[in-house]
Amino acid sequence: MVGAGYVGLTTASCLAQLGHSVIGVDVDATKVDHLNSGVIPIVEDGLESITRQMLDAKRLVFQLGYSDSIKSAEFIFLCVPTPQDEDGSADLTYIREAVTSLLPFLASGSIIVNKSTVPVGSTLVVEEIVRREDIFVVSNPEFLREGSAVHDFLHPDRIVVGSSDRRAAQRVADLYQSLNARVIICDPASAETIKYAANAFLATKLSFANAIAALCEHVGANIDDVIEGIGQDKRIGNQFLKPGPGWGGSCFPKDTRALVKIAESAGYDFELLRGVIDFNEIQFDRIVDKVRKAVGGTLTGKNIAVLGLTFKAHTNDLRDSPALRIVEHLQLQGATINAYDPTVTNPLAQVNICKTPIETCDMTDAILIATEWPEFVSLNPSEIGKVVRSKNMIDARNILDADLWRAAGFTYQGVGR
8 A cells, every 4th residue: 555644544454454464655754653553643533443453463564665575465556645736637746656666566467556536547657657568557546535434435335446457457346345335347537537527526516505505595595494305306315415614625626626627638628617616716705704794894803713624524634624715714804813623733824723612712703613523513602602702603514503592692694594
């Protein structure tokens, strides 16, 4: 398993759980030492437990860099970063470097499995670097949600395997045989497109929910009732129809822009997806507007409490977090920010990180719920009301009981409520 980041660590531990022997390779010596000691650098439900179990069972070990031990590997999974380039495309530098470094250690008949999210055509890129007919390259995209990655791996909706060699694809599919999941075997380009298309569709669904929420605010409808009504339609479903402050994280922003770039390179203007991306930027502004209106029309000199900083609950991931984007916008308009998140303790630029929600709200002009941490649902509006300067609540995740907060004297704004 080349790369012990979010995807690599989850995949390594879960494949070991399925009974395979796994070597995790990383270039960070400190990370390798910590992982071999069972210290997990990310917040992910169940991951620390399963990793420690597999280390104790001797089915999982982590090592620094490449060595002859890799020569015994039948499958080499690439789980390295594919960051966004300046033009929006995915940067394959780490993929190329990893494959080049692997060349001296590849045994005849082994399979390189691309687990990283890569542009269409990346399987061919790897094959051109390897240039060996006895080595096979297979695309096997991941569909893991942060916060439930272990569950998603062990209970997948589907397994997607793409290869120009049917036998190689089947060998990769057989790794997951005990999961009894539906397996889709296709060509590499289709497998690579499936990953991007899935994330693009989910991002589109989230933006649609936010757009309908905006409409609800204009016509006096309640987004909760509207979502329930349309979500019961089996053709639509209710997943990813929850409105919020906008979508973010390590995947959606990067992958949607990459897909637009892939389409552009192929001569197709993906206007629909460009609109989804643009609307998401507008959603950040809509939340800022709610805060500004709540405090009287200007944010200059106002003190705002922001509850939640990660891009979603049950993770410590701040990458492309909507909460941080909104904080930046609030600061640019003159606001001072107090913030609390159960997984964030390190300082952030010009943000006062507090130890408790009630400390965060002390002498503030408005409170913004930016991440849906469960502990925020149980906040006592009467206790919060005693410490704030002004009773303004902006619930960008729609997790609070609006009537309860209004009864305590707060002006309450949700999204589409």
